[in-house]
Amino acid sequence: MTDRTAFYAGSFDPLTNGHLDVLKGALELADTVVIGIGIHPGKKPLFSYGERVALIERSAKDELGADGGRIKVVAFDNLVIDAAxxxxxxxxxxxxxxxxxxDYEMQMxxxxxxxxxxxxxxxxxxxxSVRTVTATLVRQIASMGGNVAPFVPAVVAAALKEKFSA
Incomplete structure (x- = not known):
């Protein structure tokens, strides 16, 4: 039997505990999960592509242990089906x-x-426990000096603190 690969697309700006929760489920279904970071030239993300890759890879290692080695992080700027x-x-x-x-996802x-x-x-x-977590809310809380530790991996919380204290 061939390896089963799943593609999990998003902006991951930043990676949240909600994203990790879904990633854990994806790893139950697939041998490899490719995390596709969507790159949109018209948008200005808080974290660069390289920063997001590093945060995802470090979080996967810290939070998923050996299963973290079953993910691959890539960029895409085309249709998600083509990237997959x-x-x-x-x-x-x-x-x-x-x-x-x-409703939105069914249309897509x-x-x-x-x-x-x-x-x-x-x-x-x-x-x-993570249904209310959104990257948008995490960015807003962090930008106002709030504690985002309950919503993101520790490495992401530290990166947000550094980003907004600069």
Missing amino acids: RVHGASIMIRGLRDGTDL AGMNQTMAPELLTVFLPASP
Whole structure:
């Protein structure tokens, strides 16, 4: 049997405990999870692509132990289905926090299925303890000097503190 690869796309700006929760579920389904960081030329992320890669890789090592070695972090600036294909994925992972996410993700899954019927979209619901966590809220809290430690891995909390104290 061949290895099963999943593609988990997002901006991960920054990586949150919600992202890690979904990543843990993805690792239950696939041998390898490719984390695709979407690059959008018109957007100015808080963390550069390189910083996000480093934060994801360090968090995976710290939080996932040996399973952290089963992830690969890449950039993409095209359609997610094309990026998934390039990296040999047969599964696309999408995390869900609530019904609003589900409505949006169902539309995307339908469009993606039409364009790439060989790719299976798998929805993974976030655990109750992380359902309210969003990268946007984390950035807002951090920018105002708040404690983001409950919402992000320790290495990300430290990077946010450094970013906003500069």
